[in-house]
Amino acid sequence: MSGMPRSDERGPASMRLTYDDFLLFPDDGRRHELIDGEHYVTPSPNRKHQQIVGNLHFLIRSHLEQHPVGRIFMAPFDVIFSRYDVVEPDLLYLSNERAAEILRDYVHGAPDLVIEIGSVSTRHRDETIKRDLYERDGVVEYWTIDPVIDVVRVYRRAEDRFERPFELSRERGDVLRTPLLGTLELPLTQIFAE
Secondary structure (H helix, E strand, O other): OOOOOOHHHOOOHHHOOOHHHHOOOOOOOOEEEEEOOEEEEEOOOOHHHHHHHHHHHHHHHHHHHHOOOEEEEEOOOOEEEEOOEEEOOOEEEEEHHHHHHHEOOOEOOOOOEEEEEOOOOOHHHHHHHHHHHHHHHOOOEEEEEEOOOOEEEEEEEEOOEEOOOEEEEOOOOOEEEOHHHOOOEEEHHHHOOO
């Protein structure tokens, strides 16, 4: 999309893991991902992480039942960008149009929206390596959520790259809106509700 080489066109393939290797990873309750052929393992999420995932899934799914413009999925669910890039976002949204093109047993390509809830062990990766992957491969919108300070950072695509992100805060009473989901309004007080 951005003219950058795809990850499967960089360097010798023998030094990187592939989707075939990914399929052999253990089913151990942790999240396994490949980014540019490098294996990343994340421990199982904590209570607050799961509460936020549940809240967002419920809010978006409820909206989609009334306005069936797409589908929402939660981890674990593979998103396969290439042989060397397989991730499991916390949540992802596919418009009906995009789902028709890339949804099979798993997602084979870029979702419209990817949502990652950060933790101490994933925050840096979410804001750098994963953001770069999502930008390069055509994700339309990417939200990173900081459960420590109750902030959502939103990256939106403008042509071939993400615009400068903007932050929304529970403390300020902000409401998250996205053109991807029409009239949906997500008050941060509901996203972070316990």
